[in-house]
Amino acid sequence: MLEAHVYPGGCAGTFFHKGYRFDAGATVAGGFQADGPLDRLARRLEIEWPVRPQEPAWVVHLPRRSVLFGKDQRDLLRAFPHSAAFWRRQRDLAAFGWKLGGSGLPWPPADGSEVLQLARTLFGHTSEGRRHWPFAFRSVADWMARDLPGEDREFRRLLDAQLLISAQATSEKVNALWGATALDLARQGTMQVEGGMGTLAQTLARRLQELGGQLLLRQQVTRIVVRKGLACGVILRRGRRARTGRFLPADFIVANVTPWTLASLLGDSVPVGLRRETQLRKPGWSAFVLHLGLDQRYLSHGAADHHQVVTSLDGPLGEGNSLFISISPTWDDSRAPQGCRAVTVSTHTRATCWQGLSQKDPAAYGARKAAYVERMLQHMERALPGFRAGLRLTLAGTPLTWQYYTGRHLGLAGGFPVTSLLKARGARSGLPNLRLVGDSVFPGQSTAGVVSGAMRVARDVLRQGVL
Numbered sequence: 001m002l003e004a005h006v007y008p009g010g011c012a013g014t015f016f017h018k019g020y021r022f023d024a025g026a027t028v029a030g031g032f033q034a035d036g037p038l039d040r041l042a043r044r045l046e047i048e049w050p051v052r053p054q055e056p057a058w059v060v061h062l063p064r065r066s067v068l069f070g071k072d073q074r075d076l077l078r079a080f081p082h083s084a085a086f087w088r089r090q091r092d093l094a095a096f097g098w099k100l101g102g103s104g105l106p107w108p109p110a111d112g113s114e115v116l117q118l119a120r121t122l123f124g125h126t127s128e129g130r131r132h133w134p135f136a137f138r139s140v141a142d143w144m145a146r147d148l149p150g151e152d153r154e155f156r157r158l159l160d161a162q163l164l165i166s167a168q169a170t171s172e173k174v175n176a177l178w179g180a181t182a183l184d185l186a187r188q189g190t191m192q193v194e195g196g197m198g199t200l201a202q203t204l205a206r207r208l209q210e211l212g213g214q215l216l217l218r219q220q221v222t223r224i225v226v227r228k229g230l231a232c233g234v235i236l237r238r239g240r241r242a243r244t245g246r247f248l249p250a251d252f253i254v255a256n257v258t259p260w261t262l263a264s265l266l267g268d269s270v271p272v273g274l275r276r277e278t279q280l281r282k283p284g285w286s287a288f289v290l291h292l293g294l295d296q297r298y299l300s301h302g303a304a305d306h307h308q309v310v311t312s313l314d315g316p317l318g319e320g321n322s323l324f325i326s327i328s329p330t331w332d333d334s335r336a337p338q339g340c341r342a343v344t345v346s347t348h349t350r351a352t353c354w355q356g357l358s359q360k361d362p363a364a365y366g367a368r369k370a371a372y373v374e375r376m377l378q379h380m381e382r383a384l385p386g387f388r389a390g391l392r393l394t395l396a397g398t399p400l401t402w403q404y405y406t407g408r409h410l411g412l413a414g415g416f417p418v419t420s421l422l423k424a425r426g427a428r429s430g431l432p433n434l435r436l437v438g439d440s441v442f443p444g445q446s447t448a449g450v451v452s453g454a455m456r457v458a459r460d461v462l463r464q465g466v467l
């Protein structure tokens with residue numbers, strides 16, 4: 001396993017800075033429930049995850065009220081009593097979604113044997129399927145119109161904010177069946193990871209080595225070499241400043257990158273379909289993040305560890321208008337100097353305008369960055385009143401930061417929105433012995449999503465008889 005950075009984890013890594021261990025991006029760990037992706041992976045690899053349950057999962061601060069998301073939906077129903085039918089359907093659809101996922105649903109099917117496997121899985125769930133399939137072709141907004149009496153702006157805004165962080169789009173666009181599963185994260189139970197999210201990747205890296213694999217850090221793949229229509233190896237550069245590369249042969253390659261990065265690694269050998277995809281696909285979201293060191297005396301007693309702030313009921317979300325705040329747990333003293341907590345705050349942002357600005361007008365880029373920091377700190381007051389006096393350290397990251405540290409094209413983060421199941425992207429690259437994993441591949445974003453997608457690719461590789 002080749003990793004360009006000095007530690008594994010990428011967007012779900014944890015980095016050390018001035019006594020703090022900051023989660024780079026991902027902070028909420030899900031998918032550990034019985035038969036969830038992380039549970040299945042742990043059983044397969046015979047590992048134990050260093051995690052502790054967390055309840056509530058997070059608190060959403062709307063302009064006029066705050067709502068808890070947790071294992072039961074009691075607080076949601078108290079705040080929005082008329083939404084009972086909506087949440088009943090959500091639980092039903094999500095149970096169906098998890099069941100399909102648990103049976104290793106090969107979606108989208110890549111070859112004849114996967115079509116057969118898919119048919120067997122769907123046939124096994126025919127009676128529930130009949131009730132649920134119509135929602136596979138509707139949006140969450142259509143489902144809301146059916147199950148929610150009347151129009152409720154506040155409820156819709158709540159759902160839109162939830163869907164933006166879990167499915168990368170809002171209710172008008174997100175597929176209903178997929179959206180119901182994305183909305184189920186808190187109900188399935190979320191975890192705090194000892195030492196930060198990066199410990200998940202560290203745990204996997206340790207097991208890889210115990211099982212005889214090797215993780216080579218500071219090894220950037222600069223080219224995938226193709227001969228006679230097959231990937232035959234990679235050119236590696238050790239460290240960012242190295243001028244020369246060396247060739248490492250390979251029988252089969254699994255690339256943990258975006259389709260755009262894959263195309264550029266293939267250069268002139270890029271298959272036609274992949275080239276067309278990179279020309280036609282619109283770039284999705286990136287993130288603006290703050291990493292803050294905070295004196296915990298300035299946090300109110302018993303404050304939850306995760307908060308989502310939605311600043312208004314109208315206008316676009318993201319761009320500082322909606323934030324996700326995560327505070328390291330009080331029990332984890334590895335995360336911050338004594339008496340302090342490590343905080344990660346993120347907001348969705350469009351990558352393209354940051355990229356253009358940094359090249360054309362560095363001063364305007366700096367000013368925009370400072371404005372985002374200020375806007376986000378101001379909005380954080382809603383969740384953590386008085387916290388600013390306790391600020392000990394502030395680091396800000398733009399899409400360019402993501403691009404630099406993870407190598408992601410334009411710093412895009414979080415994969416593609418699942419707007420239509422028929423448009424889901426599989427792992428195939430166009431070359432028979434090269435696959436894609438990561439959040440560009442269905443089911444997409446999140447640690448749970450990338451684990452699901454990667455386990456399917458692992459099965460596929462084993463089926464090819466390479467190992």
Ligand SMILES: Cc1cc2nc3c(=O)[nH]c(=O)nc-3n(C[C@H](O)[C@H](O)[C@H](O)COP(=O)(O)OP(=O)(O)OC[C@H]3O[C@@H](n4cnc5c(N)ncnc54)[C@H](O)[C@@H]3O)c2cc1C
Nearest residue numbers: 004010011012025026027028220221407413438439446447
């Ligand atoms: C701000 C933010 C908040 C998020 N919050 C959550 C959350 O709370 N919960 C959650 O589950 N998910 C969250 N996510 C999403 C989640 O982090 C990602 O979907 C997931 O981590 C992506 O994993 P990946 O393997 O696809 O890619 P990456 O994380 O980008 O990993 C790719 C890895 O490959 C390495 N690499 C890239 N190119 C090369 C190369 N050429 N040679 C060698 N190595 C290379 C990179 O260094 C990196 O380590 C969040 C994402 C962001 C940005």
